[in-house]
Amino acid sequence: QVQLVQSGSELKKPGASVRISCKASGYMFTTYAINWVRQAPGQGLEWMGWINTNTGDPTYAQGFTGRFVFSWDTSVSTAYLQISSLRPEDTAVYYCAGWRPASMVFWFDPWGQGTLVTVSS
Amino acid sequence: QSALTQPASVSGSPGQSITISCTGTSSDVGGYNFVSWYQQHPGKAPKLMIYDVSNRPSGISNRFSGSKSGNTASLTISGLQAEDEADYYCISYTSGNTPFVFGIGTKVTVL
Numbered sequence: 001q002v003q004l005v006q007s008g009s010e011l012k013k014p015g016a017s018v019r020i021s022c023k024a025s026g027y028m029f030t031t032y033a034i035n036w037v038r039q040a041p042g043q044g045l046e047w048m049g050w051i052n053t054n055t056g057d058p059t060y061a062q063g064f065t066g067r068f069v070f071s072w073d074t075s076v077s078t079a080y081l082q083i084s085s086l087r088p089e090d091t092a093v094y095y096c097a098g099w100r101p102a103s104m105v106f107w108f109d110p111w112g113q114g115t116l117v118t119v120s121s
Numbered sequence: 122q123s124a125l126t127q128p129a130s131v132s133g134s135p136g137q138s139i140t141i142s143c144t145g146t147s148s149d150v151g152g153y154n155f156v157s158w159y160q161q162h163p164g165k166a167p168k169l170m171i172y173d174v175s176n177r178p179s180g181i182s183n184r185f186s187g188s189k190s191g192n193t194a195s196l197t198i199s200g201l202q203a204e205d206e207a208d209y210y211c212i213s214y215t216s217g218n219t220p221f222v223f224g225i226g227t228k229v230t231v232l
Binding site for chain 2: 035044045046047049050059061062095097101106107108109111112113114
């Protein structure tokens, strides 16, 4: 079935970098664009942006420019989120979620299971 | 871009119906029929419950329904069950600089 599987939890020190992966299966990778969504502890969902899996073009939401980078590797059907210069306030669960703009599908499905990133000294 | 407005919490007794509102503007909720709703249980990923305002994906109970009037979309849960206790989020397509705007989330409590 169509699914997204994310990499495991990460514990990082402030100032370090982290890369989260989101591997697609059950469909042709370029069919779905990939969104990234952040959820800080006890908080709501926050849209970070998306990457066009056909072109690799990223779009970043306000507040997620500079330290956040979306990338992709079609050969392994995987999207990536890299966060550099980590801060304690980056501690959150990060989700990837698919959508299909080319098919006028403007909802998020499937979702990855989430990746917890903890930033602590 | 401002988040969509949702009530912080809604509660109801088993068997009752509850409605969660999601208020935006004419640039998002009011301008497009691209509102979707998600259920999130603690420690779990969000789950699509309603898409395009009022459509249910395969496998979603018909106790869940969606509607829209003007700039406000609504999710109604009828015949409330204990398993419905969760957080619910709306998401709308928008004509702003970026394509999506999220609701702030509503905690549903089954009394």
